[in-house]
Amino acid sequence: MKAWLLKDFGLANLQQAEVPTPVPGAGELLIKVGAVSLNFRDKAIVDGIYEPHLVPKPLIPVSDAAGTVVAVGEGVSRFKVGERVNSTLYTRWLDGMPGPDEPLYCLGSPLPGGLAEYMIIHEQSAVKAPDEMSDVEASTLPIAALTAWYSLMDVGHLQPGQTVLVQGTGGVSIFAAQIALAHGARVIATSSSDMNLERVRALGVLDGVNYRSHPNWEHRVLELTDGKGVDITLDVAGGDGLNQSVLATRVGGTIAQVGFLTGQTSALSLMPVIFRQTTIRGIAVAPRSSFERMNPFLDKHRIKPVIDHVYSFDEALQAYEHLARGPFGKIVIKISDQP
Template identity: 75%
Template sequence: MRAWQLKDFGLDNLQLAEVPTPQPKAGELLVKVGAVSLNFRDKAIVDGIYEPHKVPKLLIPVSDAAGTVVAVGAGVTRFNIGGRVNSHLYSRWLDGEPGPNEPDYCFGSPLPGGLADYMIIHEDSAVAAPANMTDEEAATLPIAALTAWYSLVDFGHIQPGQTVLVQGTGGVSIFAVQIATALGAKVIATSSSDENLQAVKRLGAVAGINYRTSPNWADEVLGLTDGKGVDLLLDVAGGSGINQSVVATKASGRIAQIGFLTGQTVELNLMPLIFRQTTLRGIAVAPRSSFDRMNVFLERHGIRPVIDKVYPFEKAREAYEHLAKGAFGKVVIKVD
């Protein structure tokens, strides 16, 4: 089969190769990959800044895939040949709280990912792809949509009328706007682009803040919330901005720390965190059970992924470059 392999860190070392097609063992599905979508995690793995010690040689990258089951191993009962499935990043996190070693069983590193003609997914890990979505659309769900869903529903317990702030207009943030709006929440978005802020308002956000022209954006948030701050803030930036996130969140509010776009380390001002009694929770996607519940919600509310661009399989590196420059929604690679 065709597969992109990471022969060393750096995008130039992501190379197309011919490799043996894997065969499903007991309990496993062989999936003909239809499409994959890129996340910042995928770029960070290629760049060598995401747990580089766990990245195996000749890794087939990319965690998020959608495709069709073409063969099954012994004892498989959850899916049949011809069924459409999604991969699930944490392949062994099925329900409840995460175990201490979930990162050891992630697709796209250290397990082989979906940037190939075929991939192996254990039947317990696979999720039925929404019937109303194409493979290109379904491929956007495993990290971006599920992270937004888990932050809003399982962690944030968002109720109608509450206020949510989402940072940026990447994959997680766009899904968060769509899902939070469907939940009846009021969404404030931040971006460095006025054009993107207008676009995100068309998706349901009630207000937008340009953090370049308003670097003290937390003050703008307080102004929009009568001085209280938001109930839940989805922080995808990381870095020193976390201190503004604390200020922008209401007393006893919650911050879902999702990303590290501007830095993996930060000097945290503890006094505002303590006095505002803020809950700061690291979010690393979600269990499969949450994925199952989310897909029902997305279909019921008619939520469709926002895709910035779909690249052909042969132009996978161009897709990574697009992600690095910034995307409105998701960047997808069509495999089949």
């Protein structure tokens, strides 16, 4: 089969090759991959800044895939040949809290990912792909949509009428805006682009803040919330900007720390955290059970992913380059035609 192999860190070392088609073992599904979507994690793995000690070489990268079961291993009972499934990032985290070693069993590193014609997914980690979504659309769900859902609904316990702050207009933030709006919440979005703020307003977001025009953007968020701050903040930036997120979030509110776009370390000012009694919760996607709760909500509210561009299999490098520039929504690589 054709596959993209990361032979060393750096995008120049991501190369297309011919490799043996894997054979499903006990409990495993062989998936003909229809499409994969890219997340910042995928870029960070290629760049060598995401748990580099865990990255095998060569590696078939990319965790998020949708495709069709074409063969099953011994003992498989949850799925059968011909069914469409999604991958999940954590192949052993099925419910509840994660175990301490979940990163050792992630697709796209250290386990082989989906940037290939075929991939192996264990039946216990697979999720039925939504009937109303194509493989291209469904491929966007496993990290971006699920991280947003878990942050808002399972961790933040979002209620109608509350206010959510989303940072930027990447995949997680756009899904978070869509889910929050569908649940009856108010959304405030930040971006460095007035054009992107206009595009996110078209989704139903009423308030946008350009953080280049307003470098102290937390002050503007407080103005928009009558000085109280938002109930839940999805922080995708990380770095020292976490201090601004604390100030933009109400007393007793929650910050879902889902990303590190501007840095993996933060000089956090503790007194505002203490006095505002802020909950800062690290979010590393979610268990399979949360995925299975999310899909009916997406169906009920007819939420479809916002996809910036769909690339062909041969254009994988261009897809990564687009990701580095910062897409509006998701970047998808189409592997094969959906049956």
